[in-house]
Amino acid sequence: MDLSYILNELGEERASYFNAVAPPIMQTSNFACRRVDDMRKLFENEYSGYLYSRGLNPTVDILRKKLAALDDAEDCLVFNSGASAIYAAVTANVSAGDHIVSVSKPYTWAQKLFNDLLPRFGVNTTYVDGTAIEHFERAVLPNTKIIYLETPNSWNFALQDLAAVAELARAEGILTICDNSYCTPIYQKPLGLGIDLSLQSATKYIGGHSDVVAGVLCGTTAMMQKIFDNEFGTAGLGVTPFHAWLLIRGLRTLPMRLQKISENTRQVLHFLKAHPKVEDILFPFDESFPQYGLAKKQMQGACGLLSFYLDVKKIEDIVTFCESLKHILMAVSWGGYESLIIPGCASVKEKDYDITKKSQRMLRLYVGQEEPEYIINDLSQALNNI
Ligand SMILES: *Cc1c(COP(=O)(O)O)cnc(C)c1O
Numbered sequence: 001m002d003l004s005y006i007l008n009e010l011g012e013e014r015a016s017y018f019n020a021v022a023p024p025i026m027q028t029s030n031f032a033c034r035r036v037d038d039m040r041k042l043f044e045n046e047y048s049g050y051l052y053s054r055g056l057n058p059t060v061d062i063l064r065k066k067l068a069a070l071d072d073a074e075d076c077l078v079f080n081s082g083a084s085a086i087y088a089a090v091t092a093n094v095s096a097g098d099h100i101v102s103v104s105k106p107y108t109w110a111q112k113l114f115n116d117l118l119p120r121f122g123v124n125t126t127y128v129d130g131t132a133i134e135h136f137e138r139a140v141l142p143n144t145k146i147i148y149l150e151t152p153n154s155w156n157f158a159l160q161d162l163a164a165v166a167e168l169a170r171a172e173g174i175l176t177i178c179d180n181s182y183c184t185p186i187y188q189k190p191l192g193l194g195i196d197l198s199l200q201s202a203t204k205y206i207g208g209h210s211d212v213v214a215g216v217l218c219g220t221t222a223m224m225q226k227i228f229d230n231e232f233g234t235a236g237l238g239v240t241p242f243h244a245w246l247l248i249r250g251l252r253t254l255p256m257r258l259q260k261i262s263e264n265t266r267q268v269l270h271f272l273k274a275h276p277k278v279e280d281i282l283f284p285f286d287e288s289f290p291q292y293g294l295a296k297k298q299m300q301g302a303c304g305l306l307s308f309y310l311d312v313k314k315i316e317d318i319v320t321f322c323e324s325l326k327h328i329l330m331a332v333s334w335g336g337y338e339s340l341i342i343p344g345c346a347s348v349k350e351k352d353y354d355i356t357k358k359s360q361r362m363l364r365l366y367v368g369q370e371e372p373e374y375i376i377n378d379l380s381q382a383l384n385n386i
Contacts, residue, residue, distance in 0.1 A: 001069050007252050011065030025245045026059045046233070047225045055233060059241040063248050067206075070185040070251075071198050073218035075225075077232060078239040078247070082181060082201025083109040085215030088231040089177050089197050092223075094145050096122030101139045102148040103130035103160055107179060107201075110148065130160035131291065136168055144172070149195070150179035151188075152295070154305060154334075155364060157284050159291045162298055166194030181205075186258055187301035191218065202239075204335030205304075208250040208257055211336075214239045260369050262303035267372040268365070268379070272308050277383050279311035279361070304368075305334055309361045310386075315345050315353040317386045318361065324382035327374060334366035339375050341365050 001010070017024050031050040033039040042051040050056055060078055068076035079085040090113060094100065102114055104127040114125035125148075128135040136147060147169050151160045162178065169176045178190040181200040190198040200206070202214040217227070232238060239247070269286060272278045281288070284295040285302040295302060310318055322330055328339045344362035345353060354360060367375060 003070075003255060006066050006069045007254070010069055011062035023059060023062050023245065023248060025241050026053075026057055027241055028057075029053050047228050053241065054236050054238060055228070057238075057241050057244070059248075060239055060244040063239075063244045063251075066248070066251055067185075067216050068218055071216075071218040072185075072189055072191055073198065073220075075221040075223075076216060076218045077224050077227060078202070078244060079215035079217065079232075079237050080239050080243070081213050082107075082179075082199070082203055082215035084235070084237040085199045085201075085217045086110050086179065087113060088227050088235075088237055089199055089217050090118075090146060090148065092227045092231050093175050093177075094118070094123045097143060098123050098145040099141050099143045100125040100146045100148055101136060101144055101174075102127050103150055103153070103158070104128060105153060105155065105158075106148060106150045107154065107181075110150070110179070114148075129158075130165075131158055133161060133164045133168060136165055140168075140172055140174065144174055147174055147176045148179075149176065149190075150181075152182045152284050152299075152302070154182050156307070157182075157282050157289070157305075159284065159294050159298075161294055162188075162190055162193040162195055166196075169196075170194065182305060183299055183301070184254065184258070185218075186255060187303075188299045193298060196220075197223065202247055202250075203333060205254060205258065206247055206250050207335065208254065209246075209336050210333065210338065212243050212246045212250070214243050214247055257369060258301065258303060261367060262301060264369065264372045264375065265303045265306065265367045268367045268375055269306065271376045271379065275380075275383060277311055277386060279309040281309075282307040304366055305364065306367065307362050307364045309358060310363065312355070312361065312386060314355055315360055318343050318345055318363070321382050321386050322363075324385040325378055326381070327370070327378040328365075328382075337369045339366060339368035339370060339378075 012023055030052050042049055046055045063078055064076045102125050126139045128139045149160050166176055176195045177197040178195045180190050180198050181204050184205045197219040199217045202216050272281055283306040322343050328341050331340045342364045345360045
């Protein structure tokens with residue numbers, strides 16, 4: 001399907017709302033039925049129409065159609081956070097006694113789900129280094145129900161070969177789930193490579209303006225209905241109509257924003273690589289990246305997030321660097337207009353500062369949409385301050 005058609009027209013029925021160019025926010029909790037039979041049908045299957053906005057809502061449906069089409073998926077559910085999309089996708093597909101194989105160091109709250117919450121219900125997880133398919137082969141047990149992936153990882157950018165993992169999982173009857181937040185469906189289509197469920201934090205690139213928290217899950221209609229009838233409705237995990245409306249608005253400019261961020265990232269990388277105080281950089285589309293070949297094979301683009309290591313004598317130099325930045329904000333998340341940075345040393349206590357640990361010398365940068373000189377000049381003056 002044509003990308004512009006998806007973003008401009010798919011799901012939008014302008015004639016039914018006064019030919020308004022922008023869709024309405026259907027701000028209602030409930031929907032009235034004219035006939036008892038209509039109400040009965042909705043009671044029997046709430047996924048068949050509009051009954052109550054914890055379930056389906058027309059504004060959210062416009063967004064669902066667009067997001068499913070972008071991912072080449074049959075269907076899609078939109079959640080009130082990326083974390084709830086992960087929670088629903090995983091818990092819907094395991095029962096007590098089941099086993100999960102997860103790539104090592106997935107998103108923090110996925111780790112909390114696997115480490116703290118699921119073991120209470122008799123579900124255990126094995127983590128594997130996802131850079132070689134043999135590691136998955138060895139970790140699979142007779143009771144393995146899910147292989148959980150995140151490629152590229154949003155911190156160290158480690159990749160998994162999606163087609164190879166999908167082939168292994170299909171042969172064993174195991175469901176595959178991939179967190180695609182880094183790429184969005186514009187730069188990577190996991191379902192096309194054989195993955196069963198593709199999810200992303202819409203808080204990042206889809207929202208695109210640091211003002212919405214939401215999540216997306218794409219897969220078959222049967223799987224979406226199964227999740228809708230259980231986890232989605234039980235815990236009330238759906239996105240609100242207003243947030244869905246903001247996400248539709250974000251989608252219109254998604255391809256253009258990614259282009260701008262890609263170009264900015266190219267220039268910032270060029271600057272960082274040449275700087276004497278920068279020891280190393282990590283970025284999937286850089287030729288020095290260990291999995292560059294795989295990145296080029298399965299991804300159509302890469303941008304925004306990258307990591308670099310400073311060549312400094314003490315952690316305090318990294319603190320000085322971060323606190324000298326005048327424009328780049330020290331903040332979690334990414335995908336909005338503003339460039340952001342997170343120092344690895346913020347995850348350790350001051351008494352545990354150890355400059356010999358590479359992870360403490362690392363900085364994760366999100367290159368935003370400002371003019372490239374504005375970002376580079378800020379990095380440059382802060383590096384000079386060390
Ligand atoms: C942010 C993020 C999530 C969680 O999404 P929220 O919208 O913050 O709940 C999941 N995976 C990755 C890779 C993320 O960066």
